[in-house]
Amino acid sequence: MGRGSKLRMTPQTLQVLRALVAQPTRAHYGLELVEAAGLPSGVIYPIPTRLEKAD
Numbered sequence: 001m002g003r004g005s006k007l008r009m010t011p012q013t014l015q016v017l018r019a020l021v022a023q024p025t026r027a028h029y030g031l032e033l034v035e036a037a038g039l040p041s042g043v044i045y046p047i048p049t050r051l052e053k054a055d
Helices: 011-022 030-037 046-053
Strands: none
Touching: 011 030, 011 046
16 A cells, blocks of 8 residues: 555454554554454454555
8 A cells, every 4th residue: 555545444454453452552463463353364464564554
């Protein structure tokens, strides 16, 4: 995603964001997000990348 791109706010993305904001001051790791969001790793791992690249 580049400048001007929009972030897809899917239900899975919202689940990951909920897991992240539940403890906003600590580092989060992939497996931890898998467990917290209740989603498979193949779904979880692309989401933080998309969030980082979003405007």
